[in-house]
Amino acid sequence: MFELFKTRAEASGNTEVKRFETTLEALDFINDFLKEENIQDVAGSYAVWADGPLLKQIDTKVMEKKFPGLSFNVTRELAKGARVGISQLKWGIAELGSMAQDSADVEQRLASALSWIHVAILPTTKIVANLADFMKKMHPKEYKYMTLITGASKTADIERVLALGVHGPDRLVILCVDDLEVEGA
Amino acid sequence: MKIDMPKNVDEALESTSLSGILDRWDYQGTRAKAFEGVDFQALRTRIAKVKGGVADNFDEVAETFKKNAEANGIKVFRASSAEEAKEYIANLCKEKEVKKIVKSKSMATEELHLNKHLEQFGIQSDETDLGEWICQLAHHTPSHMVMPAIHLNKEEISSLFSDEIQQPLDNDIDKLVKVAREQIREKFFEADMGISGANIAIAETGSIVICTNEGNARLVTSLPKIHVALVGLEKLVPNYEDAEPILTALPRNATAQLLTSYASFISAPTLNDDGTMKEVHVVLMDNNRTAMAEDPKFKEALQCIRCGGCLNVCPVFRLVSGHVFGDIYTGGIGTILTSWFTDLKSAEEIQAFCIGCDKCKEICPGNIDIPGLILEIRRRKAAKEGIPAVYKGALQVINNRKLFHSLLKVASVGQKPFAKDGFIRHLPFFLSNFTEHRSLPTVAPVAFRDLFKTIKQPKSDTKAAFFAGCALDFVFPKTGENIIKVLNKGGVEVTFPEDQSCCGIPHWGSGSFDMAAKSAAHNLKSLLEDDPQYVVVGCASCTTALKKEWVEVLQSEGMDDLIPQAKKVAERTYMFTELVNKLVEDKKLIPKEGVDTHKLTYHDSCHAKRHCGISQEPRSALSAAGYEIKDMKECDTCCGMGGAYTIKQSDVSMNMLKRKMENVQETGAEFVSAECPGCLIQLGGGLDKTDSNMKAMHPADLMIDKFQ
Numbered sequence: 001m002f003e004l005f006k007t008r009a010e011a012s013g014n015t016e017v018k019r020f021e022t023t024l025e026a027l028d029f030i031n032d033f034l035k036e037e038n039i040q041d042v043a044g045s046y047a048v049w050a051d052g053p054l055l056k057q058i059d060t061k062v063m064e065k066k067f068p069g070l071s072f073n074v075t076r077e078l079a080k081g082a083r084v085g086i087s088q089l090k091w092g093i094a095e096l097g098s099m100a101q102d103s104a105d106v107e108q109r110l111a112s113a114l115s116w117i118h119v120a121i122l123p124t125t126k127i128v129a130n131l132a133d134f135m136k137k138m139h140p141k142e143y144k145y146m147t148l149i150t151g152a153s154k155t156a157d158i159e160r161v162l163a164l165g166v167h168g169p170d171r172l173v174i175l176c177v178d179d180l181e182v183e184g185a
Numbered sequence: 186m187k188i189d190m191p192k193n194v195d196e197a198l199e200s201t202s203l204s205g206i207l208d209r210w211d212y213q214g215t216r217a218k219a220f221e222g223v224d225f226q227a228l229r230t231r232i233a234k235v236k237g238g239v240a241d242n243f244d245e246v247a248e249t250f251k252k253n254a255e256a257n258g259i260k261v262f263r264a265s266s267a268e269e270a271k272e273y274i275a276n277l278c279k280e281k282e283v284k285k286i287v288k289s290k291s292m293a294t295e296e297l298h299l300n301k302h303l304e305q306f307g308i309q310s311d312e313t314d315l316g317e318w319i320c321q322l323a324h325h326t327p328s329h330m331v332m333p334a335i336h337l338n339k340e341e342i343s344s345l346f347s348d349e350i351q352q353p354l355d356n357d358i359d360k361l362v363k364v365a366r367e368q369i370r371e372k373f374f375e376a377d378m379g380i381s382g383a384n385i386a387i388a389e390t391g392s393i394v395i396c397t398n399e400g401n402a403r404l405v406t407s408l409p410k411i412h413v414a415l416v417g418l419e420k421l422v423p424n425y426e427d428a429e430p431i432l433t434a435l436p437r438n439a440t441a442q443l444l445t446s447y448a449s450f451i452s453a454p455t456l457n458d459d460g461t462m463k464e465v466h467v468v469l470m471d472n473n474r475t476a477m478a479e480d481p482k483f484k485e486a487l488q489c490i491r492c493g494g495c496l497n498v499c500p501v502f503r504l505v506s507g508h509v510f511g512d513i514y515t516g517g518i519g520t521i522l523t524s525w526f527t528d529l530k531s532a533e534e535i536q537a538f539c540i541g542c543d544k545c546k547e548i549c550p551g552n553i554d555i556p557g558l559i560l561e562i563r564r565r566k567a568a569k570e571g572i573p574a575v576y577k578g579a580l581q582v583i584n585n586r587k588l589f590h591s592l593l594k595v596a597s598v599g600q601k602p603f604a605k606d607g608f609i610r611h612l613p614f615f616l617s618n619f620t621e622h623r624s625l626p627t628v629a630p631v632a633f634r635d636l637f638k639t640i641k642q643p644k645s646d647t648k649a650a651f652f653a654g655c656a657l658d659f660v661f662p663k664t665g666e667n668i669i670k671v672l673n674k675g676g677v678e679v680t681f682p683e684d685q686s687c688c689g690i691p692h693w694g695s696g697s698f699d700m701a702a703k704s705a706a707h708n709l710k711s712l713l714e715d716d717p718q719y720v721v722v723g724c725a726s727c728t729t730a731l732k733k734e735w736v737e738v739l740q741s742e743g744m745d746d747l748i749p750q751a752k753k754v755a756e757r758t759y760m761f762t763e764l765v766n767k768l769v770e771d772k773k774l775i776p777k778e779g780v781d782t783h784k785l786t787y788h789d790s791c792h793a794k795r796h797c798g799i800s801q802e803p804r805s806a807l808s809a810a811g812y813e814i815k816d817m818k819e820c821d822t823c824c825g826m827g828g829a830y831t832i833k834q835s836d837v838s839m840n841m842l843k844r845k846m847e848n849v850q851e852t853g854a855e856f857v858s859a860e861c862p863g864c865l866i867q868l869g870g871g872l873d874k875t876d877s878n879m880k881a882m883h884p885a886d887l888m889i890d891k892f893q
Contacts, residue, residue: 008443076408076458080374096443103449106407106458113403131444132429140390140425144257144453150444153400155362157316157332159339160210163362166315167369168400168446 001094002176005127008097012151014164015097015172019124023057026177030119033173034067034084037117041069043081048074050111052088054121054180074107076114085115085169089149092127092176093134098150099174100134102143112149118169120149123181188323188341194836197505206335208844212497213819215441216548223433225550231430233552236488239421240478246388246421247469254391257453259465261391270470271302274380274413277466278308281411283377287369289395289402290314291382292330292491293415293470295513296526299380310380311372313401315365322349328507329515331439331493336506369401379405383416384490385431386467389424392452393467396435396445403447410457413466418474419487431490434550439492477525482561486521488551495545495555500823501538504840510538517545517555524562536562538837540830541694542823543795560696567696580697583655584704586686590632590659633662637681640669645678649719649764650712654727655687656862664862667885668723668761674892675765675774679721684711688730693738694828702742705735709750720758723885725793725861726828731758732797760793762803762860762884769809775893776809785812785887786854788845788868789821790861803860807884810891812856817848824859826867838867846871850879857881 006017020026039047047070049055049063060072071078079085087108091100099122103109112118128134138146153168164170191197239246251261264270277283286303288294288310300310300321312318316333320326322345327333334342339356346364347354354364381402383393393414395402406412422428428450436442454465478484496502496516507515512531514522517539524532539559546554571577583589633653649672657665669679689704712720722728735751759767768774785807793799800821804814825831825841849857849868857872857879859865869881 012443013446076374080370098444103403104455106456109403109407110458113400113407131432132426135426135429140387140392140450140452143450144455146450147403148444148448149446150442150448151446153446154398155315156398156440157314157319157334158337158342158358158361159206160332160335161339161358163359166362166366166399166401167313167373167404 001127001129002124005092005094005097005176008095009151009174010097012097013154013162013172014152014170015174017174017176019176019178021178023054023177023180026121026175026180027058029175030086033119034070037084039067039069039084044083045069046071046078046082047084047086048079048082048111048115050074050085050087050107051105052121054088054177074111076110079110079114082111082115084117084119085111086119086121087111088121090126091134091137092122093129093131093148094127095130096148096150098148100138101147101149103145103147104143109145109147113168115169116165117171117173118149118152119173119175121175121177121180124176124178125181127176188325188337188345191336191506191508194505194509194834197509198836198840200336206338207497207503210497212441216438216494219437219441219443223437228430228434229550229552232434232490232550233488235422235427235430236419236490236551237484239423240419240484240487243418243421243471243475243478246423247418249423250386250388250391250421250469252391253388254452254467257391259391259453259467261467261469264468264470264472267297267470267472270415270468270472271297271299273468274299274415275303275306277411277413278303278306278378281377283411284308285372285376286310286378286380287313287372287376287405287409288317288379289381289397289405290317290333291380291415292514293382293417294380295327296472297415299415311369311376313369313372313405314397315362315399318365318369319345322346326508326513327515328511329493329496330491330519336508373404373408376409378411378413379409380413380415381405383414383420384435385422385428386416386420386469387422387425387428390452392425392450394428394432394448394450396432396448398440398442398446400447403449406449406451410461411464411466412451413468414451415468415470417470417472419489435490435492438494438548438550473525483521483525483558485553486518486525486558488553489518489522490551492550494548494550498544498548500542500544500825500841500844501540501837504837505538511535517559518553520562521555521558532562533566536566537833540823540825540827540834542791542827544791544822547795560694563696564698565696572695572697576695577697580692580695580700583687583691584689584700584707586684589655589686590634628659629662631662633658633665634681634683636662636666640666642669642673642678645676647677647719648715648717649677649679649721650715650717651679651681652685652688652708652712652720652722652727652731652758653681654722654724654862657723661862661883664723664883664885667883667889668721671765671774671885671888671892672721672768675768677719677764677768680715680717682711682714688727689738690726690730690734691828693730693734698738698741701734701738702744705730705739705751706744706747709735709747709754712754713750718757719764720754721761721764722758723761723860723883725760725790725797725799726863728758728760728799729792729796731755760797760799760802760860762806763799765806765884765888766802766809769806776811777891777893780811780891782811782813783856784815784852784854785856785858786815786817786849786852787820788817788824788849788857788859788864790859790864791821791823793860794821803858803884807858807887810888812887815852815854817852819848824864824867826863828863831867842867842871846875850875850877855879856887858884858887860884
C-alpha cells in the first residue's frame with residue numbers, strides 16, 4: 001500500500017515521499033530540513049507548525065528557541081510569510097497519492113495553503129487503498145471542513161503548461177511515519 | 186494592450202493562439218491513462234443514475250440539503266431566479282458592509298454576471314483562479330469551462346500583467362504565475378467576503394465539495410470572514426457516497442488527473458483565525474433548472490459535471506474556441522446550457538457549429554447525448570420557425586428519387602438549372618457548389634440505377650438488397666458495381682429496389698424530422714419488398730439511418746405502426762465491409778493468394794464508428810483483402826465534411842480537413858480509405874491540394890480483384 005501511495009503521490013506534482021520507522025527519525029529529518037531551508041525570523045523565511053498529535057512528543061519551546069522564525073502559533077501573517085508549513089494529516093489514499101486533512105481548525109489550512117513548502121506528516125498505518133475506502137473512514141458528519149490534498153498547488157491555465165505554486169505550496173514533502181499512530185493519535 | 190475577443194469564425198481561425206494550444210495537449214492519450222483500471226461505462230452509468238434521480242426530485246433533495254446544512258449552522262437561501270440570487274448576495278454585502286470580494290472559479294456566477302451586478306454598488310470582486318483573473322484583466326468571458334483563458338497565449342498574458350503592475354515582464358510562464366500569486370495574495374487578505382461555486386452539494390450531510398488545483402478556493406473559504414457559495418441545483422447529490430463517482434470522473438476527464446490538488450468538503454462554519462465564527466451562506470439556485478428537468482429530452486443535460494471534456498475532443502471547438510462556439514457556457518454542452526440558463530436565441534445560432542460527430546458523447550462522464558440535444562434545439566427551431574423555403578424545396582426533391590434522377594440527368598449535362606437562386610447550395614453536399622475549396626465531383630453520366638440493369642450476376646438463394654444512397658447512385662455508380670461484384674464472389678446475389686430514395690439523414694440533420702420520417706416510411710416499403718436476407722449499404726451515413734435513425738425518427742413523429750418494419754430493416758442492415766468481414770469469417774469469401782500488400786490508412790467516419798459502432802470490421806475486411814493497415818493519429822476525428830456542414834461552415838470544415846490531412850499523410854500510406862462518400866470527397870479534395878500520390882478510395886474499389 002505504501003509503495004503505491006508513494007508512486008502515485010510522487011507523480012502528482014513536485015511531491016517527495018519519505019518513510020521513517022520512528023517519530024524520532026522523522027523529527028531529525030524536520031530539524032535538518034528547517035536548517036537546510038534556512039528558517040529564520042524574517043518574513044518569507046518563517047516556518048509554521050500547526051497543532052497535531054505528533055507535537056505531544058516534542059518540547060515546542062526548545063524547538064522555537066532553536067529555530068527563531070519557527071512558530072507553533074499559526075497566524076495568518078506568519079503563515080503568509082512562511083517558507084515552510086508543517087502539519088499532520090489524517091489519512092492517505094494509495095490509489096490517488098492523496099492525503100486527507102481535518103481542516104476544521106483554520107491553522108491547519110493556513111499552514112498548508114499559504115507556505116511555499118508543505119511538510120505533511122502522515123502515519124504510515126493510515127494509508128487506505130482508494131477513495132471509496134477513505135470515505136468509509138472519514139465522514140463530513142464528524143468533520144466540519146476536510147480537504148483531500150494531492151501534490152503541490154498547480155495550474156495549466158497559461159497555454160496548458162504546468163506551473164507550480166500558484167496560490168499554495170510549490171513543493172510537498174510527505175513524511176510517512178511508521179510508529180506514529182501507535183504512540184500518537 | 187487591448188486584446189479583442191474573436192467575434193466570428195474568420196477571426197477565430199486566424200488567431201494563432203487559439204488552435205494550437207489545445208492541439209498541443211494530448212488530451213485523449215493522457216485521459217486514457219488517467220482512467221486505467223476504471224470501468225468508465227459503469228462509472229458514468231452510476232453518475233447518470235445519481236444525477237438523473239436528483240433531477241426527478243430537485244425540490245425534495247434541495248430541501249434535505251437546506252435542512253441538514255442549516256442544522257450545521259450554514260445559512261441556505263433557495264433562489265428561484267438569477268435575479269433572486271443576485272439580490273440576496275448584494276443585500277448581504279450591503280448588510281455586512283462588504284467592499285471587497287475574492288472569488289474562486291464559479292460558472293454559476295458567470296451565468297448571473299454577478300461581478301457586474303455587484304460593481305454597481307461599489308463592490309469590487311476579484312477573480313483568484315488564474316485563468317479567470319486573466320479573463321477579468323482582458324475583459325473577456327471565459328472561453329473554456331475548465332481553462333478559461335485558453336484562447337490567450339503567454340505573450341498576450343504577459344502584456345496584460347505588465348499593464349496591471351505597470352512593469353515590463355518577459356514571457357516566462359513560471360514567472361507570470363508568480364506575478365499572479367503576488368498580486369492576488371494581497372487580495373485574499375484584504376477581502377471581506379469570499380465567493381465560491383461548488384462541484385458537488387451533498388444533501389445528506391449539508392456539505393459542499395469544491396475542487397481546485399491552484400488552492401485558491403481554500404483561501405477564498407478561509408481568509409475572509411464571510412463565505413458565500415453559489416450552487417446550481419444540478420450540483421446536488423443525495424448521499425455522501427454519491428460524491429465518489431463524481432470525484433473519480435471529474436479530474437480524470439477534465440485534466441487527466443487522478444484528483445485535483447485540493448478537494449474540500451465544507452459542512453459547517455468554522456472559526457476564523459481571529460476567533461470569530463465564519464458566516465457561511467449557500468445560495469441554491471434554480472434559474473430554469475427545474476423547468477429543464479421537466480423537459481423529457483433536456484433533463485439529461487442536468488447530469489453534466491462541468492468537466493469540459495467535451496470541449497477538449499470537439500474538432501470544432503479546438504479550432505474556433507468558446508467565444509465563437511459558445512456563450513457563457515461554451516462548446517457543445519455550453520450550447521445546451523445556454524439555451525436554458527442564459528440565452529435561447531444565442532444558443533439557436535451557436536448550435537449550427539456542431540457537426541454531429543459524436544466524439545463528445547463518447548467521453549461524457551454524465552452519459553449525455555450532447556449532439557442529440559443540440560439536434561433537438563435545431564429540431565425545435567425548425568418546428569417553430571420552419572426552415573428556409575429553398576432548403577425545404579431541396580430536401581423535398583431528394584425525397585422523390587425519380588424527380589431527383591430526372592433533374593440530375595439535366596444536371597450532368599449542364600448543372601445550370603441548379604445554379605439558379607442558390608438552389609444547388611441546399612442539395613446534398615456532393616452536388617453543392619464548393620468549388621472554392623475543392624472540385625465538384627461530377628454527376629455520373631449513367632446513374633447506378635441504370636447501370637444496375639447491365640450487371641450480370643450469378644444466381645443465389647442468399648439475397649441482399651442494396652441501398653445505394655444518393656452519392657453512390659448518382660456520383661459513384663462504379664463503386665456500387667464493385668460492391669455487387671465483391672458480394673457475388675461471396676455467394677450473395679444483390680437486388681436493387683428501384684423505388685428507394687434518400688435515407689433521410691440530411692433532413693434529420695437539419696431538424697426536419699417530419700421529412701426524415703417520410704423518407705424512412707418510403708424506403709421501408711421498398712427495401713422489404715422481396716424479403717431479402719441482408720440489406721447492404723456502402724455509405725456510413727445511410728447505414729446509420731437504416732440501423733438507428735429510422736426507428737427513432739418514426740417514434741418521434743408518432744408513426745409507430747411502421748416501427749416493426751424499421752426494426753426488421755435495422756436487423757438485416759450491414760455496412761458493406763461489415764458484410765465482407767462476415768463473409769470472410771464464414772469462409773464464403775476467400776482472399777486471393779499471393780496478392781501484393783499495400784499500405785493503407787483507414788479513416789473512421791463518425792457515422793460508422795460512433796453511431797453504428799463499426800470500426801474493427803472494415804480493418805479486418807481490408808486486411809483480408811491484402812492491405813496493411815497503418816492507423817493515423819486521431820483516426821476517428823471528423824474530417825470536416827458533415828454533409829451540409831461543409832457548405833454552411835466552410836472555413837471551419839476546411840480547417841478540420843487540414844488537420845486531418847496532416848495525420849493522413851504522416852502515415853506514409855499509399856491509400857486512405859473510408860466507407861463514406863462524403864468523407865472520401867473531403868479527403869480526396871484535400872489530397873488534390875497536396876503533391877501526395879496517396880489516393881482516397883472506397884473499400885469496394887480497393888477489394889474488387891482481391892477475392893477468389
